Amino acid sequence: MTPSSASTKAPAKKKKAAKKPKGPKVIKVPEHTVEIVSDSGEGAQRCGQIFGRVSAKMGNGTWTVEIIPAEIQPPARTPPSASGNRIRIGTKPVTNWGDAANLVMAFNEQVLLHRHRLGALSDGCIILIESMWETHEDEDIRKEWAAAMEELDGHNYKFVKVPMEEQCLTVVENPRRGKNMFVLGMLCWIYSRDVERVRHQIAHDFRKKSKEVVDANIALLNLGYEWAEKNLDFRVEVPIEKPDKPMVVMNGNQAIAIGAIASGMELCAMYPITPATSASHYLSDIFEDYGGIVHQAEDEIAAAGTAIGASYAGKVAFTITSGPGMALKTEFLGLAVMTEMPLVVVNVQRGGPSTGLPTKVEQADLLAAIFGQPGDAPHVVMAPATMEECFICMTTARRIAEAFRTVVIVLTDANLATGVQPFARPEVTAEWIAHPLDLSPVPEGTLPYDWDPKTGLSKRVIPGQPGGMYTLTGLAHDENSKVAYQPDINQRGHEMRSRKLAVLQQTLQPPEVYGPGKGDLLVVGWGSTQGAIEEAVDRARNEGLSVSSLHLRFLSPLEPGLKEIFKRFKKVLTIEIGYSDDKDAPFVTDENRRRGQLTWLLRAHTLVDIDCWGRVPGEPLRPAVILETIRGFMPNGDK
Amino acid sequence: MTPSSASTKAPAKKKKAAKKPKGPKVIKVPEHTVEIVSDSGEGAQRCGQIFGRVSAKMGNGTWTVEIIPAEIQPPARTPPSASGNRIRIGTKPVTNWGDAANLVMAFNEQVLLHRHRLGALSDGCIILIESMWETHEDEDIRKEWAAAMEELDGHNYKFVKVPMEEQCLTVVENPRRGKNMFVLGMLCWIYSRDVERVRHQIAHDFRKKSKEVVDANIALLNLGYEWAEKNLDFRVEVPIEKPDKPMVVMNGNQAIAIGAIASGMELCAMYPITPATSASHYLSDIFEDYGGIVHQAEDEIAAAGTAIGASYAGKVAFTITSGPGMALKTEFLGLAVMTEMPLVVVNVQRGGPSTGLPTKVEQADLLAAIFGQPGDAPHVVMAPATMEECFICMTTARRIAEAFRTVVIVLTDANLATGVQPFARPEVTAEWIAHPLDLSPVPEGTLPYDWDPKTGLSKRVIPGQPGGMYTLTGLAHDENSKVAYQPDINQRGHEMRSRKLAVLQQTLQPPEVYGPGKGDLLVVGWGSTQGAIEEAVDRARNEGLSVSSLHLRFLSPLEPGLKEIFKRFKKVLTIEIGYSDDKDAPFVTDENRRRGQLTWLLRAHTLVDIDCWGRVPGEPLRPAVILETIRGFMPNGDK
């Protein structure tokens, strides 16, 4: 059946059954963005995840983002109920979720409406939608359908009505549980996905379920595939360029989990919290067999304490949480810094403040991570920008924690946590995972804080080492870990702890500017926004704008050379998924304006008059929005 | 007996008993600094407190600072055991503890040594010391005495040996409990204190003890007075200028406590922690009779929660704590900001990080107070600089909390908390303490967050008000307090909460420069350091240096006009009791230097290249040390 423009009357006329088309027309594109939306509970997410993983495994550039409702169980057929997944695939690597969908699989018109209202659908978007509602026996539903179609009119959306339920009923009695596989089958035909891989993925995802369940799902998959083949007159081809090196596909939380194992850490103490928990779910599954432990503590305070106890007694341990949990760990982080305890803390940022938007992305824990602990508590804060870096940074974090006897906070976010992306398969070496405990005797009187007066570095002593007995304390102490209140001793301890950051900073490389090293505008970001920012910068440059961008990975200490880089641009603008006052808002002056967190940090650091743009939409930034912002902030721009 | 220079042999020669002098010579000075030091447990603190309060009540300018040992029960007759009080009195108001003591009452030579080593004694200091140790039967003690005298030699200290124990034994059998009153008696004679007032103060301080105890103490007081009269040949006169207005004398924690009552707050939920607890001790004593409650919760988290619950249900409540407790309240502070809950939080800062120096002064919780909460959590942070401001700011804090529906954090410190100073008796009015709850009905559908779109201000609804029922939540919400995840609603909530700070900032006055409004160097400080900084600035100007100072009371939002003020000086320097890297330390560069917390804030705020000097001695800064620093940092200086 041919996609047709929506109109209030037109749909009503259309026939439900479809005629066999004569050979599909193939839409060949370098990239395409698909959304699958259903009522929550209908499984659009599962469908999207499989489609995303398989696309990535076949070699398409891929980036997925989950669409999550606010309520536990929102009412069916209402906009707030929209649940699902966006999958952006391309011939080249894909680094972000893009702007708007080119094709949507909608389980009903209300969830479709939700996406439409959020501007998630591109002009001319192809929409395959469950057709049963249009002719539903319930008149209200038919009215809702009509109203929706009216609202959706005028955007050149191409509608294809699909009798999903009707079809599924030929295989299962509860289609609500099966539609998602039927839809997956359709997608497989449209995008020519490797159905064998898909069957494997399904088998794996349902491995804990009965064979019947698996078979039913496969049957629905096939049904969807065949239906599409019979009834659709178009296919989409996103050419695949097989990557030259071996690749892996996973989401950021999985990368954190496997990265933690690769780093040689063997204990993760945590307390469940969205969106961090899935990393520990994954670890719980595979860690024990490997020799590791996931300890679910009674709360985040205990989790931090248990991780610290484990680090104190042996290998560096880690804890993983999100905003509210970070808040509770504050006191223990101070202790870890004071006692120079190696510790890795992963904060998968979500929308704040307080409970905020538990399932949504935000980058507003930056300053709390750096400055949140009472007293002067120098420690390291780093932020991966991709799924691959989620993996790598765990090893880096553990090594820094160990070498510098300090706390390393890793800031990721909900976008990285749940998004799936392929990346080069990392090399794992035995070096760090081997790393046995050093329990060799130390000379009597070995100092527990044998500070190198220049670097502040020292080698720690571990319980079990004869001769090394000492009592660690969070009180001010001397190099012998003896409680001491003398002014000079307290000053010295502060110096030694702070010095380590200066030393670490000197081992860092200046970050690389994306684009020309000088120009009109430099956009600075950190964390998961890199892909969207760089895509926007590319487009801006194609428009002839003189824009480059810079992405930071170390926030404490900051990477070197920033001021020099900033000076080479007429204007510097930070872009964050975090709140900042707009400069033209009522009562807001240049003096009282509350700027973005990164902005604040960089202004203090470089004294450059950095401007900022921040939003808290609870979703990743779209390249088009960033491009719009760039246009507005160009030194010659109107803003 | 005549004060005599110490020397290793000389003392041994001296006779213990003393001959009646012929009429004392009177040393008339505009100010004098006294220290009383004993082994902890010998009561030098009590003695000093009474001497300080009485001096203040008689009309002398006064500032006291407690000398507190690190250990619970340090070994007697060792330097770490030194416990006591420094009292600086003057004809004019005294604003800080000064540099070094002019007269010391030492219960043994070891505690004296401790003070000497910390540079707490002025050249030529008069030292009245217990003489029993010199001739003690225990040879080791005699040796220690001799060694101490040797170390103390060469500083023109004037020694007067006093047979304290011998004398006290004529009145009580355990002099260890009485010496302090004997010493107090001596001080009364030396400084011509009003003995009647002293007796009253003693009676009050021991009101919970038996009459015998009180009488014994009075007897010892008289004995000391008479002994001094008989045996000393000098007195010190610090002329008194009777203040024209009624005055009160109290320490900062008492000022916070009475200030809280005057502000109309009626519930204080707390968990004990040094140095904040004494405020709640005081409140516990007087609050109930007044109709208020001090709730000692099971921990700081519960204390914050109970205060928030009380605020939610009625009048603004407050909680009081110190560093480690602040850390634990972090999550609840985020909730209070998110739900726009009026709440006052007092943080009596102590040495950090972690448990740090529990009894000592530091100013390093500034950034944690402002930025410590995950997510964007705009709230107010203010810092009193004197005992008087401790009182006033509680009313201000409560009013801001109420009018702006926000959290107000008040940062004081151990120096203000335990120091005693006289100040003009505050006017208390019924207006705020009257303030009954408004339980009048509100129209159905009244919005719980009826934000003024410009100011973000709204009037809160309180349980008991018919028609106002709503459910408060820490999740993202609309003006109806309904959970909402739409991008625009989350953005709006952030804007409204942030806007309030812009509005508040516009009601603030620019701070006044102390000294000329322009010049070479501007010293910027906040909190308890004001007195010491301004005294140092005065001295510097007397040396002809072009120096002024500025003291900040609002840290979030910052007071207006700072940049303009800074621009009028060649150089701006922050001085804080907090750690910052010295610029010439190994590995420290201008780029990686970790600057003081106020410095960070002001650099980001003004983009002025502000320099900083910070130390963490665990004691207040001395004017002389600040003067030295000023000299070093003069734009033309060598630093």
Added chain:
Amino acid sequence: MIQFGGGCSLLGVGTDDDRSWSMQDYEGAIARWCPGCGDHAVLTAVQRLLEDEQLPPEETVFVSGIGCSSRFPHYMKTYGFHGLHGRALPVATGVKLRRPELNVFAVMGDGDCCSIGGGHWIHTTRYNPNIVAIMLDNGVYGLTKNQTSPTSPQGLKSNTAPRGAYLAGMNPISTTISVTNASFVAQTGDWLPDHIYATLKKALDHKGFSFVRILQRCPAYTDNLFADAMRDPNRVELLLHPSGISVPDLEQIYKNHTYHDPADRVNAHRLAEEDGKFRLGLFYQNEDAPVYEEVRSVPRKTAEEKLEILNRELDRHAV
């Protein structure tokens, strides 16, 4: 420093008392729990109770933490405080302490109350404020999608214990009883609406901290947790006593009756700790335990009296 005038002009206005409320008057937003979630039944029972007791909505406050169960206040049309995970009780205590006249309910989940909120649970039991505390115990972390909770039975598979819970589930009833000043400890099940109602009524009538554990089905993750009890009446045991909780009809269905005097603390421990049966009813009640807001009640002074005290205090410090 700046001084702030203003604030709202406030006159204490009473409310007319010739009003009455129907069940609908207590209904807030539409409940968004999963179909078949046990929380629905509790919500209904509570609304029924409030109607029968005619509690003025504006004088009733539901405080909760974070979790599926903690969404409860949103579904009531009273005042509500949906706060922080694990922290419902300190907030509820603050409300009650300053506004004893309000009817205060605290609704918590098992993780909320027994895990992260453990310390508050113990201490609020000891403070014994006059609050009805409802713990909706589904033996799992629901909102965060299936992690082990302290009350998860040993072996229960979850996302954080894929091989099954490592430890035996804890016993909230026995631990609550063990706390000094514990004054009311009862247990009921979400599939017995009348028993929920009778239990909550008893809890509301009790003056003090009424701890009610409700065995709650979570079709999403622990659908079968109480299947035995629901399938086989023989697995259930009713605690009966003149001063206990009684639902005559149920006593016909559930034939295992244990006569237990709620005043008998030691026997309450025994019944709470003895395995094998789902025991429903009143385990322990002590009407003499001091109630916190009464122990801490203070005189309400006039502004003038307060000023006087304040000035007297300042006099003590006067020069």
Added chain:
Amino acid sequence: MIQFGGGCSLLGVGTDDDRSWSMQDYEGAIARWCPGCGDHAVLTAVQRLLEDEQLPPEETVFVSGIGCSSRFPHYMKTYGFHGLHGRALPVATGVKLRRPELNVFAVMGDGDCCSIGGGHWIHTTRYNPNIVAIMLDNGVYGLTKNQTSPTSPQGLKSNTAPRGAYLAGMNPISTTISVTNASFVAQTGDWLPDHIYATLKKALDHKGFSFVRILQRCPAYTDNLFADAMRDPNRVELLLHPSGISVPDLEQIYKNHTYHDPADRVNAHRLAEEDGKFRLGLFYQNEDAPVYEEVRSVPRKTAEEKLEILNRELDRHAV
């Protein structure tokens, strides 16, 4: 991103075992508690025990919180962790979980353990790691100078309760017993060195979480808290049983003997909650409760095996 090489070159080296330790070998810094403080006696008893058991100092860890009592590790010459107020148990659990071979002791105060540490106390009891937990209960906040603690008896005056404690003191023994997996709960008094010794020895021999409450005098603030018990042997009651704690000499002085089988949980509750006497001895022991570090023990794999697993995992995600 930068990569860090290095770290220290590490070879697991054993320790020669023909060493022996005298009491002095366990003595750290000189104890700085007040003269007459009950903590001194406990310190001595512990040092005696370690000597008799010949625990290698380097394989022994004392973890504490913050408080007078928590200074304990500084006075031992073993490894020590003087951490945060109320948080000794999570840290101790972390140590034991990864280093089961270490002897781990946790020393806490009453505020430390029962107030701010309440949640950890309950949950660590349930995890049941093989740790000796010593609560030094002086019924007051000592280090912060005299505030009311959860175990302060009603009416005890303190700086935060100048008119006397508002509530009855809580009962740590009964509450600990009530927790699922509780495995060892005993009480002793600081004025009975031999009883402390016998109790701690029993606790050390027990495999699991041994909770020992030591009634501790604080001459500074609660000097008379146990005066009755010390003055009048009749106020004391010894819990005796073949499998309990026995100090024959004391049994002559203290004539009140109660025969109590530590396996009898219900009777343990009764004895713990019955007022009137200071009961010393073993209230409850269950040697079958699963021990956390054993429940959670995992295979120790070689680097090669680990690499293999890691690569297998990566394979699952391979393109």
